[in-house]
Amino acid sequence: MTTVRPPRAVSRKTVRLLAVAYGLTIANLYYCQPLLPEISRSLGPHAADHLIAVGQLGYALALVLVVPLGDIVPRRPLLAVLLCSDAAALALTAAARTAGLLLAAGALIGLTAAAVVNTLIPYVAALTAPDERGRAVGTMLTGGLTGVLLSRTVAGLVSQVAGWRALFAAAAVVTLLLAVALTRVMPPAPPDLTLPYRAQLRATLRLAATHRLLRRRSFIGACSFAAFGVFWSTVASRLTEPPYEYGPAQIGLLALVGAAGAVAARPLGGAADRTDPIRLTTVALAIGAASFAALWAGGHHLAWLTIGLLAMNTAVNATHLLNMTVVYGIDDARARLASVYMTGYTLGGVVGAAAGPFAYAVGGWTATCLLGAAFLTIALAPVFARTENA
Secondary structure (H helix, E strand, O other), X not given: OEOOOOOOOOOHHHHHHHHHHHHHHHHHHHOOHHHHHHHHHHHOOOOOOOHHHHHHHHHHHHHHHOOOHHXXXXXXXXXXXXXXXXXXXXXXXXXXXXXXXXXXXXXXXHHHHHHHHHHHHHHHHHOOOHHHHHHHHHHHHHHHHHHHHHHHHHHHHHHHXXXXXXXXXXXXXXXXXXXXXXXXXXXXXXXXXXXXXXXXXXXXXXXXXXXXXXXXXXXXXXXXXXXXXXXXXXXXXXXXXXXXXXXXXXXXXXXXXXXXXXXXXXXXXXXXXXXXXXXXXXXXXXXXXXXXXXXXXXXXXXXXHHHHHHHHHHHHHHHHHHHXXXXXXXXXXXXXXXXXXXXXXXXXXXXXXXXXXXXXXXXXXXXXXXXXXXXXXXXXXXXXXXXXXX
């Protein structure tokens, strides 16, 4: 049986605090990206080649099996357990001496981080009135996406000074502190639904099967995140080669441009509450596809790389924000919605993270940029196919 609760007011200060928690948690999954060459030098050639992909696979597994718990169990103890597990996985990464152990820990980081952040966002959406939901979700996503992008900068700088193992050890300590902080900030509350776990999983599958709008927005999100994965799984390799020959710190600093893109996308949260989301999504995807032309030129010119990176991150982040604003208005069982949408979104990232290095190995930077642009162009098809009421 579903227990429907009316939206309760939540302060913007609380939303901002939860957005910081979102950013700190999701950063754990992305610290590795500028460090892949360094980790491979430490553990053996190609040891870290698939670290991004296994993290995304763990993320997807959590979305299917763990995130639906957010509707049917109290969120505060659930988050505490997940954050402690995430900290343990980070410590295991810091201690890893073999590629197998590294990949196993990476998958666990992905699983626990996914469960945490995709429990936080439905929590905020449920406590926000419909005419404020876009703004609140925008604040959360800005925190999360800034965490994703600044994680690369932090990783590069810390690794340059103390090594990649020290970075993951420090992240484990921060995550444990975050577990303590959230248990103090989040008030105890009963679950939104009174359902057994199996019934919740069946209801989640039924939701995916019956809502065309949810499936369509999930596909758009998957394609946009695939383009994001193509770029970030290959750019570190490109920047270690001529004419750049960057180290981890320089690669991490470049991610500051991406963080600016996350901030630039935030105002669309409020706009999504007032404007046709189809039109905004179309513009965002078109900008994203065009950004890969600048990124291609950026293979040899830093100015073009900077312009393309800013445009690409703004477009992908804006698309994700618009998707989630629409999706969380479909039904009151928002953990189910998060499970369906974010599963598609994350699997898109897995495909992009796996396909990017392959494209780079076969056709270099040109093939990589063509692949990223293709994913965003494909995402435009369902935008034109139907209205948001279907």
